[in-house]
Amino acid sequence: MSTPAENPPLSHDxxxxxRLYMQHWLCTTDTGFIIHPEIPLDxxxxxxxxxxxxxxxxxxxxxxxxxxxxxxHGYDISSAYFPPADELPENIRFETLDATQPPPEDLxxxxxxxHLGHVGLCIRNEDPTxxxxxxxxxxxxxxxxxxxxxxxxxxxxxxxxCWDELDTGSVQPIHSDPAASGGHADLLESFGLAWLSxxxxxxxxxxxxxxxxxxxxxxVVDFKRKPASDALARPWTMMQLxxxxxxxxxxxxxxxxxxxxxxxxxTAEGWREMxxxxxxxxxxxxxxxxxxx
Ligand SMILES: C[S@@+](CC[C@H](N)C(=O)[O-])C[C@H]1O[C@@H](n2cnc3c(N)ncnc32)[C@H](O)[C@@H]1O
Numbered sequence: 001m002s003t004p005a006e007n008p009p010l011s012h013d014x015x016x017x018x019r020l021y022m023q024h025w026l027c028t029t030d031t032g033f034i035i036h037p038e039i040p041l042d043x044x045x046x047x048x049x050x051x052x053x054x055x056x057x058x059x060x061x062x063x064x065x066x067x068x069x070x071x072x073h074g075y076d077i078s079s080a081y082f083p084p085a086d087e088l089p090e091n092i093r094f095e096t097l098d099a100t101q102p103p104p105e106d107l108x109x110x111x112x113x114x115h116l117g118h119v120g121l122c123i124r125n126e127d128p129t130x131x132x133x134x135x136x137x138x139x140x141x142x143x144x145x146x147x148x149x150x151x152x153x154x155x156x157x158x159x160x161x162c163w164d165e166l167d168t169g170s171v172q173p174i175h176s177d178p179a180a181s182g183g184h185a186d187l188l189e190s191f192g193l194a195w196l197s198x199x200x201x202x203x204x205x206x207x208x209x210x211x212x213x214x215x216x217x218x219x220v221v222d223f224k225r226k227p228a229s230d231a232l233a234r235p236w237t238m239m240q241l242x243x244x245x246x247x248x249x250x251x252x253x254x255x256x257x258x259x260x261x262x263x264x265x266x267t268a269e270g271w272r273e274m275x276x277x278x279x280x281x282x283x284x285x286x287x288x289x290x291x292x293x
Contacts (some may be wrong), residue, residue, distance in 0.1 A: 184277030
């Protein structure tokens with residue numbers, strides 16, 4: 001079984017940051033919200049945390065939407081994408097934190113809302129428990145949601161856990177003209193999923209995240225799956241292409257060249273060729289769409 005430490009979650013380059021911004025804005029455009037509308041933001045001085053925050057764009061966007069002042073704190077295992085402090089409002093700050101470990105004392109019971117966004121590929125072996133436990137511990141008065149869960153054992157609602165995901169396992173290359181070829185996209189998709197699976201990354205757990213939250217004593221306020229919209233098919237496809245390229249060039253090819261690849265997987269040259277063909281097919285009309293959960 002692989003562990004997060006064996007699999008650095010992201011390569012650290014400008015393209016990755018751009019892709020994360022794009023992914024965030026595509027999701028908020030398609031769902032119509034930054035934070036789930038069930039969560040009341042009209043209270044003074046809300047404490048909100050974003051775990052696995054990456055570029056911090058979710059908090060930065062949320063702050064612009066909030067009419068009341070809140071303290072917004074972003075946590076990530078890596079500070080590589082944190083914006084410089086002098087570009088941030090005073091109420092937003094970022095710190096490093098490994099969400100697979102219990103949080104330090106001073107973060108326990110601190111937040112009215114804890115958010116997780118698009119950390120799916122960082123979850124190993126179908127088990128989101130470590131991330132979930134860390135976020136629950138950070139919530140004030142033991143409360144919680146997936147896009148919304150509230151603690152059952154409290155008489156007073158305390159806080160909310162919001163978990164936004166992309167079900168990358170749901171990506172099926174689609175051609176607007178069924179007679180036209182999408183064979184390379186299908187091939188790369190299946191090799192890509194097999195590669196991820198051989199490293200302990202599969203996304204079936206996303207489909208039952210509501211049940212998992214219930215098992216941890218949370219009340220699921222809302223749990224929805226929404227296909228990426230056809231209207232935004234091109235930007236979604238470009239974003240998925242960037243994700244494929246990032247992962248293949250920065251993770252798969254270096255590991256393959258170092259001889260660390262499971263039997264039956266393509267060579268580095270094979271991956272480069274599939275990527276080139278995928279780009280060509282997407283330019284020819286293939287769509288790569290994912291479900292937003
Ligand atoms: C795909 S990015 C998503 C970033 C951000 N939430 C967004 O939606 O743009 C996943 C993030 O999870 C972070 N991450 C991975 N493992 C982590 C861990 N064990 N603890 C905290 N953050 C982690 C990565 O560094 C990365 O920034």
